[in-house]
Every structure is written in C-alpha cells, then in structure tokens.
Amino acid sequence: MRPDLAGSDGYIRNCWYVAGRSEDFDRTLTAAVLLEQEIVIFRDTLGKAIALEDACPHRKLPLSKGTVEGDNVVCGYHGLTFDCSGECVIAPTQLDNPPRRAAVHSYPARDRWGFLWLWMGEPQKADPNTIIDIPHFDDKSWGKTPKGAMSMKAHYLYIIDNLLDPSHVAWVHLTSFAGAGTDNRPLDLEETADGVIVSRWVLDEQAPPYYKDMLPFGPTCDRKQHYECRLPATAVNMSVYTPKGEGGIDKPLSENAFINISYNFITPIDADTTMYFWFQHRNMRADDAALSQRMFEGATMAFLEDKDVLEAVQTGMAKRKGGYLNLGLDAGAMRFRNRVAKSIATEVEGS
Numbered sequence: 001m002r003p004d005l006a007g008s009d010g011y012i013r014n015c016w017y018v019a020g021r022s023e024d025f026d027r028t029l030t031a032a033v034l035l036e037q038e039i040v041i042f043r044d045t046l047g048k049a050i051a052l053e054d055a056c057p058h059r060k061l062p063l064s065k066g067t068v069e070g071d072n073v074v075c076g077y078h079g080l081t082f083d084c085s086g087e088c089v090i091a092p093t094q095l096d097n098p099p100r101r102a103a104v105h106s107y108p109a110r111d112r113w114g115f116l117w118l119w120m121g122e123p124q125k126a127d128p129n130t131i132i133d134i135p136h137f138d139d140k141s142w143g144k145t146p147k148g149a150m151s152m153k154a155h156y157l158y159i160i161d162n163l164l165d166p167s168h169v170a171w172v173h174l175t176s177f178a179g180a181g182t183d184n185r186p187l188d189l190e191e192t193a194d195g196v197i198v199s200r201w202v203l204d205e206q207a208p209p210y211y212k213d214m215l216p217f218g219p220t221c222d223r224k225q226h227y228e229c230r231l232p233a234t235a236v237n238m239s240v241y242t243p244k245g246e247g248g249i250d251k252p253l254s255e256n257a258f259i260n261i262s263y264n265f266i267t268p269i270d271a272d273t274t275m276y277f278w279f280q281h282r283n284m285r286a287d288d289a290a291l292s293q294r295m296f297e298g299a300t301m302a303f304l305e306d307k308d309v310l311e312a313v314q315t316g317m318a319k320r321k322g323g324y325l326n327l328g329l330d331a332g333a334m335r336f337r338n339r340v341a342k343s344i345a346t347e348v349e350g351s
Contacts, residue, residue, distance in 0.1 A: 002323040007157050007340035011035045011268055012232040013347060014121030016131050018265040018277045021147050022111045025049055029073065031064035035120050036270045039107060040064040044071040050084045051107035051118050057088075063104070113137060114147055115265065115277060121347070132234055134263065136281065143286040145296040147279045152307050154314040156233055156268040157340065159276060161333040162306055163235035163264060164198050166225040169208075172309055176302045179208035179223070188249070189332050195230035195339070198332035204244050210298050214291060215241055215258055216284075222247025229336050231343060235264035259283045262299065272314065276303065 019025075019032055019041060030041045031054055040054040040063045054062045056075040066076040072089065074081045080102060081090035088102035108119040108126035113134050119126035136142040152159060162168060169176075170183035181202035190197040202223045207215055215221060224247060226238035238261045240247070246254035265277040280299060285291050317324065326334060 004317075005157065005161075005337055006334065007337040007344070008155060008271075010344045010348070011120070012340060012343045014119075014125050015232040016110070016117040016119055016126075017232065017267045018115045018275070019051070019109075019118045019267070020116055020275075021149060021277070022049075022114055022116050024149075025116055027068055029064045029066065029068060031062060033269045034118060035268055037120065038062065039118070040073065041109070041116070042068055042073070044084055048084075049109040049111060049116050051109045052082065052084075052086050053104040053106075055104065056080055057099075057102050057104060113263075114279070132230065132263075134281070136283070141283070141286050143282045143284070143288060143292055145280040145292045145299070148277065148296065148300055148303070150276045150300075150303060150307065151269075152274050152276055152310055153272060154274060154307075154310040155271055156266050156274040157337060158310050158313050158317075159266050159274055159306075160229050160233060160235065160336060161330070162310060163237060163266075164196060164227050164229050164332040164336060165329055166198060166200060166227050167329045168309075172305050173208075173210075173302050176210040176298055176305075177208050179205060181205050181223075182208075182225070187329065187332075189335070191335060192228075192230070195228060196332045196336045197226065197228040199224060199226045199228075201248050203247060207241060210295075210302070211239065211241060211258075211260075214285070214295075217241075217243040217256070220244050227332070229332075231339060233266035233268070235262075235266065237262040237264065257283075260295075272318075278303070 017034055019034060025041050025043060027043055032039045032041055038054040039051050041051045044050055054064050056063055058080060061075060061077045063073050063075060067074045072081050072083050079092040080088055082104055083089050086104040086106035088098060091098040108123055110117050110128045112131050117131055185200050185202055187198055187200050204220050206220055221244055222242045224240035228236045241258040242254040243256055260280055260282045262278060262280050267275040269275060280295055
C-alpha cells in the first residue's frame, strides 16, 4: 500500500505550540496533552504559567490529581512536592533522605496574543522571540473576534492541508466563504523561509456570503485569497477585498482594501487528534462588537464544516485498502509536508 503522506510520522518539537487560551489556565491544575506528551499546567502566585510533566516519578500518578501549595505541586499519592522547575523539594516520607532522581520535566511557557504557548523541545533552545508576530495586535483601529477553540479527530497535517487549499471553499463552505472563481481560477505558489503561501486574485465577482454585508463597496469587487502556513503548524489566512478594478497581483494594495486575517494555531494532541485555536483580525469597524460576534459565529460554523470533512478524511485514509492520489491543488500542502518531514528528520539526526 502507498505510504502515508509526508510528515505524518513524528512532530517538530523545537517550536512553540498553543496549549490553550490564556484565560483557560489559573491556579487549578489542568491536564493537557501536546504532541503525545502529558502535561499539567497551572499559574504560580504571580500569575506566571507553569507547565510540568504530568506524572510523579514514583508510580506515575498524574500530578494533575494532586494539589497546588504556593508555587509547588504536591502529588496526591505520597506528597512528593515539586517546584516550578520540576525539582522535588519535599519528600514527606523520607525528609532526611529525599530521592535524588525525583524530578519532572519542565516546559517553557509564555502568554502571548491571548494564548498560552509551550515549547515542546529542548528547553535551552526556547526563544520567546520566535513566537509568531501579529502586526497591529494593539492597534485600536483593528478589530478582533473572540478566540475560538475546537478539537478535531484528525491528524494535524490534514488540517494544514485544508488551510493551504483555497479551492475547498467552493464545495465545503457554500453558505460562507464560497464564491465565483474559488473552484477553478489558477493558484500562485510561493515558498517562504518558514512555510508556504498559496494565493490568487478573483476579479470583478460578487463577495461570498460571509463578507457580502460587511463590505463598504459592491455589488462586485476584487478578492484575494491568501492561504499561508508556517512551521510548525500556524496558518495565516488572509482575505483582501477591494472595489472593482483596484485589486490584482500587479497592483499595490488599495487604500480602500478591507482586510480580514484569520490566525489559526494548530496543536497536535496525537496522531489522530488535534486542537484548533483561532481568532480573526480586521482593519475596519474595530469597535463593532456585534460584527465581531457575527464573524466569530460564522467562522465557527465554517470550521465545524471543515471538522466534519476532515474527520471523515482521517477515517477514510486510515482504513484505505488501496492508494490515494494528489491533485494540482495539493501542491502547496505537499510542499509544506515535505518541509515538516525534513525538519523532523533534522531534529532526529541532531539528537
């Protein structure tokens, strides 16, 4: 049988991944799984996020079943107590002879852009400056939607495949993102230092249902679909709308352009399950809370449509008896998968 698509085995580990929305974590011990690693997350007395291996080294009881005392985690079995670095600082049953190898792994953690990011690789290589930059995040003229979170029973790279495929909207998102030209217009492919961009301009067509009522121009417009994925698993999908005649690959960005950017943070749980986090960022109507909510609800509905398709893809590919094929529209996704596979191999070789 033809092997799985490139990148399917393993994960890039020397990278930041989103563990959840920042507000999802407090002083409570919260169990999480990222890249098949079981982790317990809580906040210390100053509000800083702490992430530790979720297994006491004695008999592997999850530390998430224990308690927080000050800045320490106390195992619920025999009271072994671990500080924020993962070191065992108290062993109540043998105070005079603490076990020398009693320590758990600590994962670097940072709050940024309203999400909590964990570094899943070698701690000494963790650099917060490599967390994705979001231009205009603090610009009050740009509006934001609420932050979304969703679990999908699909390998994370099937989700990335989808996020590098502007054409699927013509069939999957008929009531939201579909529109004339999304089914068969040529695509442009560009490789960047850390990822891939698939894009195209669709000129002089009606806007899709999701955008139609929010645009300040019409009835037709020029539209750019910009689908970008960056290692290890971040998608920046940008929709640009301009008045008819002001868009196009050979023109500077129109000062009248409506820009909406969907930031999608994809975190593998294991080979069959993925967490999907997102928010949208637009350059108009920043204070329109009703619009932000409507956009969030519309995007959530569309992502649920993706979820339905991608979970069926996961099942279909897992039980396939024969081969599968790639289409021309898969070129960007295959380039990205090859980048993932190469990065994984490089990390393995260097370990």
